[in-house]
Amino acid sequence: MEENWDVIVVGAGTGGIPTAVFAGQRGARVLLIEADERIGGTLHWSSGQMTAAGTKLQKKHGIEDHPDWHFDDCMRISNGDFEPVLGRIAIENAAESFDWLCDNGFEPEPNTPVAGWGHEPHRTRRYAWGPDGGLSILQAMEPQLDAEIARGTVTLIMQTKMTRLLTKDGAVIGIEVEARDGEKAEVFGQNVVLTTGGYAASREVWAELTPNHPLRSHCNPYSRGEGILAARAVGAKVDKGEQFLCSYAGVMQDPNDPLSVRGGLMLNPHFRRPWEICVNRQGKRFVREDHPSVDVREHALLEQDGMEMWFVFDEGIRQNAPHFHSEIEREHIVGLFNKHPSYFMADTVEELAEKCGVDGAGLKATLVEYNEAVESKKDKFGRESLPRPFDRAPYYAIRAVGFTVLSPGGLNIDKEMRVLDTENQPIANLFASGEVLGKARISGKTYLSGMSVLPAITFGRLLGQKKLTWRGLNSAAAE
Numbered sequence: 513m514e515e516n517w518d519v520i521v522v523g524a525g526t527g528g529i530p531t532a533v534f535a536g537q538r539g540a541r542v543l544l545i546e547a548d549e550r551i552g553g554t555l556h557w558s559s560g561q562m563t564a565a566g567t568k569l570q571k572k573h574g575i576e577d578h579p580d581w582h583f584d585d586c587m588r589i590s591n592g593d594f595e596p597v598l599g600r601i602a603i604e605n606a607a608e609s610f611d612w613l614c615d616n617g618f619e620p621e622p623n624t625p626v627a628g629w630g631h632e633p634h635r636t637r638r639y640a641w642g643p644d645g646g647l648s649i650l651q652a653m654e655p656q657l658d659a660e661i662a663r664g665t666v667t668l669i670m671q672t673k674m675t676r677l678l679t680k681d682g683a684v685i686g687i688e689v690e691a692r693d694g695e696k697a698e699v700f701g702q703n704v705v706l707t708t709g710g711y712a713a714s715r716e717v718w719a720e721l722t723p724n725h726p727l728r729s730h731c732n733p734y735s736r737g738e739g740i741l742a743a744r745a746v747g748a749k750v751d752k753g754e755q756f757l758c759s760y761a762g763v764m765q766d767p768n769d770p771l772s773v774r775g776g777l778m779l780n781p782h783f784r785r786p787w788e789i790c791v792n793r794q795g796k797r798f799v800r801e802d803h804p805s806v807d808v809r810e811h812a813l814l815e816q817d818g819m820e821m822w823f824v825f826d827e828g829i830r831q832n833a834p835h836f837h838s839e840i841e842r843e844h845i846v847g848l849f850n851k852h853p854s855y856f857m858a859d860t861v862e863e864l865a866e867k868c869g870v871d872g873a874g875l876k877a878t879l880v881e882y883n884e885a886v887e888s889k890k891d892k893f894g895r896e897s898l899p900r901p902f903d904r905a906p907y908y909a910i911r912a913v914g915f916t917v918l919s920p921g922g923l924n925i926d927k928e929m930r931v932l933d934t935e936n937q938p939i940a941n942l943f944a945s946g947e948v949l950g951k952a953r954i955s956g957k958t959y960l961s962g963m964s965v966l967p968a969i970t971f972g973r974l975l976g977q978k979k980l981t982w983r984g985l986n987s988a989a990a991e
């Protein structure tokens with residue numbers, strides 16, 4: 513490994529690849545370090561949904577849009593709960609990033625853009641993704657990276673992780689790396705960019721940064737918070753870990769493994785009206801199951817004991833309701849009850865409650881009350897989907913949990929993308945982009961559609977294109 517690089521990028525994922533590509537295009541000698549044996553990071557997991565206003569795609573469809581409207585939507589949906597300066601940078605530069613992907617082979621799904629999908633809808637159609645989710649994005653970016661590697665501007669080292677940041681007189685001067693065989697080395701650079709992703713795969717980091725919410729996640733196992741910890745060790749501020757909102761809702765494949773959550777339940781009432789009821793550990797309903805706002809349902813679940821709930825139904829509902837799972841066939845679901853650790857079935861309500869760990873008296877009373885609501889067509893939560901009462905054994909329950917695909921907290925940066933210390937002063941030569949900043953930084957305690965993937969790409973692009981400087985960079989390339 514060469515000893516002194518213009519730019520060291522740590523993490524060859526969503527944000528790291530464009531950082532390296534654009535810095536390389538400006539002539540930087542870039543070292544790109546990746547812990548995994550493949551590049552792409554969370555793009556291998558992500559749905560890759562992106563939101564941008566003023567894209568060529570929108571123009572092609574005759575959709576009028578403006579970043580100011582996008583910003584207003586984000587403010588409205590998050591109740592103003594995100595950092596406006598960084599949010600504005602992400603939003604104002606989103607279309608250029610999205611167009612860059614399209615110019616390089618990214619083909620959005622034909623039915624996109626849409627106004628909303630899994631999260632709160634925007635005022636106009638600006639939300640798009642590719643046929644293979646995050647992989648469609650990687651397929652567009654990878655050839656760009658390959659071109660820079662071929663030109664000799666970017667050197668990619670795989671299966672090697674950063675273990676700490678090196679400093680001198682308070683400035684970052686490089687990183688320590690460790691290869692899979694345990695061999696360590698120090699590498700030096702004028703700029704170090706942390707694009708190491710979040711921490712939703714680390715029980716320890718989650719417990720420390722987001723202590724009031726249990727970890728249940730479905731994410732890249734390399735999202736271990738190593739960049740966050742390394743920056744904190746040299747004085748960086750880490751915040752927003754408590755700005756957490758769970759997703760609604762997933763099933764743990766192993767109740768003892770917080771990383772075993774899988775989605776797939778069809779919970780969007782716009783696509784499938786619920787026939788089941790949702791109860792908490794007390795056997796009580798806690799939300800209007802068909803509330804059109806997923807944000808309302810997510811916040812309600814967040815407040816429940818253990819962030820868990822049970823979808824309860826009976827044989828009549830099971831046989832007549834539309835299919836409940838997008839990933840498992842109807843006939844296979846039946847076989848899961850009393851075999852899968854989150855699927856329960858019993859001949860009586862009391863027995864079901866006992867099996868699944870819900871209060872029996874509470875559940876019984878809830879079913880009586882729900883049956884009355886079906887009869888009178890008046891539900892105390894205002895639920896409109898009241899297709900049939902509970903009247904036929906056996907009874908069923910699926911335990912589900914609020915889970916996450918992202919981590920809320922992370923590093924703070926200024927508008928030059930310099931990592932800030934606990935006094936809000938930039939740490940010299942240290943930059944960051946992507947989930948290492950924490951999802952809450954530009955989403956707040958809610959989900960803003962497509963506001964993680966594209967901001968990671970945008971900040972990476974801006975870093976490589978204009979924010980980073982190095983000795984020997986000519987002034988034309990500097991801006």
Ligand SMILES: Cc1cc2nc3c(=O)[nH]c(=O)nc-3n(C[C@H](O)[C@H](O)[C@H](O)COP(=O)(O)OP(=O)(O)OC[C@H]3O[C@@H](n4cnc5c(N)ncnc54)[C@H](O)[C@@H]3O)c2cc1C
Binds near residue numbers: 524672731
């Ligand atoms: C299931 C799922 C669905 C999602 N859907 C969406 C969506 O539709 N829209 C959206 O906007 N967001 C979505 N997200 C979130 C979004 O995909 C991520 O926030 C984003 O991709 C993270 O990008 P990143 O560059 O910060 O991290 P990553 O893409 O994870 O890249 C980080 C890289 O750093 C490497 N690394 C980590 N530690 C080290 C180390 N110490 N040394 C060297 N390398 C290291 C990792 O191996 C990885 O390659 C989703 C996430 C998941 C899991």
